[in-house]
């Protein structure tokens with residue numbers, strides 16, 4: 238038994254080595270160098286050899302120490318266990334601490350412009366994660382094209398704000414509605430699809446939207462992007478260092494010195510509020526009949542039908558509401574950047590958001606925050622090592638999947654309990 | 662006056678060349694238990710799938726008679742059979758929502774009424790009193806059924822963590838939570854031990870007598886069938902080969918030959 242296991246492990250790792258050779262041989266091993274106007278191939282077999290050995294040995298070790306464990310719970314180390322216990326039971330306290338921390342964050346002594354920018358970026362991803370959590374985590378619809386709704390939100394915000402000069406608070410709901418409409422548009426054709434098939438179609442949808450934005454030049458200015466998107470103002474008071482004659486700005490109104498940080502802090506609170514609204518809304522709607530139907534649909538669509546739950550409407554609302562929050566986040570992105578182009582809405586964005594939801598623990602709101610801080614933080618830390626960023630990203634995902642295969646926060650709390658409702 | 666609850670007439674279901682149900686007619690009474698028995702592959706589950714709209718029957722008709730309307734079940738597709746006609750069913754392989762709590766399973770069954778009460782979610786978002794009241798009622802109904810099957814203490818546990826026998830019972834009361842006129846049970850006693858199947862009999866008799874719900878029962882366990890059915894329909898290769906009371910069925914030579922076998 239033991240011996241046979243050992244043998245299959247060795248076989249398996251040799252096979253992994255072969256795959257690594259086939260992959261990395263051409264990619265890493267064959268390097269072309271332009272010399273005197275001819276292309277010469279400089280093979281680098283030594284590096285390939287190292288990579289192949291690393292892959293094979295790594296596979297062997299994971300075979301020995303990972304995959305013969307219980308796959309559902311992952312590797313159990315005593316530290317890992319106590320951390321996961323802590324996360325699973327103290328979710329509420331963690332959330333509260335995080336909210337308090339994020340409210341006072343801009344005024345902490347070490348907070349500077351750079352940290353604020355990262356914080357704003359993280360909050361945007363958290364909001365997107367929370368929005369996508371409705372679609373993936375609750376309704377169980379693997380949507381790989383979520384960035385499309387982010388893009389639709391950003392572009393509709395930008396177009397309405399530029400052409401009609403409407404303010405942020407008017408354009409925001411419009412962008413949300415547009416994104417929701419696109420959510421339904423995507424939802425209809427994929428109603429019958431599940432799992433991998435759904436993932437492929439949504440992925441294609443995301444690309445379609447991006448390509449549409451690239452090519453519809455009259456409307457979107459294609460690859461040039463849209464410029465001059467109005468900056469947000471503080472309830473009508475713009476953030477400007479030199480106000481026009483007779484114009485009230487934020488700093489003149491409050492009688493303080495102008496500081497570019499004021500706008501950043503305002504943006505920070507804006508996205509914080511938007512994200513928290515997304516969160517509150519999701520927490521609430523999960524406990525309503527529609528939310529419960531989403532989760533039921535994720536669990537068993539046939540059983541849902543046998544109970545009279547309309548799967549079409551249930552799925553479409555999930556797509557629409559998820560997309561709406563993507564649209565809101567897109568509006569924020571547009572107003573913050575003041576410039577958008579299709580380049581900001583590539584597949585990698587979708588992939589990052591899906592990774593955040595899955596790694597956080599499908600359906601877990603706190604998990605999304607932890608995964609975002611972890612992943613985006615990691616990407617930031619590796620900013621100076623551009624080419625290693627994605628390796629670090631992928632490595633982190635593999636590690637989480639080994640230690641917490643069902644996500645960082647995997648426990649699900651019932652939406653309604655008999656204890657509570659009978660003691661009321 | 663003594664109208665049947667369900668009238669199935671000349672039902673035929675073909676899968677390509679295979680005739681799974683062949684010109685089948687039978688009826689089921691209100692507050693009676695009608696059993697459908699027959700060997701494996703006889704077409705029993707297929708009858709349920711046609712009735713509940715999961716398959717579109719090739720020919721024939723199925724009528725459900727309510728107090729003052731006669732519904733053609735063929736006009737409804739899957740979820741509408743449960744929603745509009747009030748035909749509930751369970752599955753041969755249990756289909757609970759395993760990662761949702763026991764109570765949540767029962768709440769999903771009351772989805773349509775709660776959805777209306779939540780004003781398509783808008784009233785619900787603002788905790789409108791009418792919705793809160795309806796939700797409480799729904800919890801009350803769930804608790805009522807949990808009390809009956811003795812699972813109240815596990816209401817907040819994941820349905821998937823229940824022992825097999827309890828999952829079967831939960832699936833049945835979940836179907837009852839949609840407040841059906843007709844309850845279709847596909848092999849509810851499969852995998853139950855003697856004690857559990859005795860409890861199941863009690864539950865089914867309770868549903869029949871107290872809830873006045875018609876029951877269609879597919880079952881291989883003859884102790885269940887013979888003890889509680891009022892009427893038995895025997896299928897073989899998609900054809901009805903016999904119908905009658907439990908006692909008549911037990912003694913019918915055709916049924917013994919095709920299905921029951923002789924006791925040695």
Ligand SMILES: Nc1ncnc2c1ncn2[C@@H]1O[C@H](COP(=O)(O)OP(=O)(O)OP(=O)(O)O)[C@@H](O)[C@H]1O
Pocket residue numbers: 676679681699700701702703704705706707708753
């Ligand atoms: N979707 C389908 N496509 C093709 N053939 C099917 C389909 N569903 C059922 N059948 C066939 O119809 C026949 C009847 O199947 P059915 O499941 O109704 O049998 P059953 O009486 O419920 O048997 P069991 O006692 O094993 O549950 C079988 O031959 C089966 O292979």
Ligand SMILES: [Mg+2]
Pocket residue numbers: 705706707753847
């Ligand atoms: Mg069957």
